[in-house]
Amino acid sequence: MKKLFLAVFATSLTIIGVRAQVIDDENGKTFFYYDTLSNKKVKEIFHHTQEIKIFTDNKGNSRDSMILIKSGPYTKYFENGTLECSGTYDRGTKIGVWKHYNNKGKLIRTEQWTSGKMIKSTIH
16 A cells, blocks of 8 residues: 555656655655756655545545655755755644755744744744
8 A cells, every 4th residue: 555655646746747756664754856847856854654544536435545744853955955944843734943044054044833833933
């Protein structure tokens, strides 16, 4: 089931112009993708949980699908390898302090998140 989900996920991303590769699927640690529309490679490192969701189509047929939900520390890097942002997800929702950097590595903004809502943003 997990391999089928990943195949469908990767295929659907390719259709919209993105190629994806999960490096450590069991621990949900590294996720690379290459956006063929903008010709940029992006690297994200995050932990995730997997859940099976049941969807019902407009004909009343039920289908299940494995989805990945970001949960835990998160980092994203620019194409040049410089840190772009870091923070924490709690079951797909941003929480705590998030830091954003420019492509030279300088801190440009800090955000405070609670329950998926930004409550404070500081420009540096």
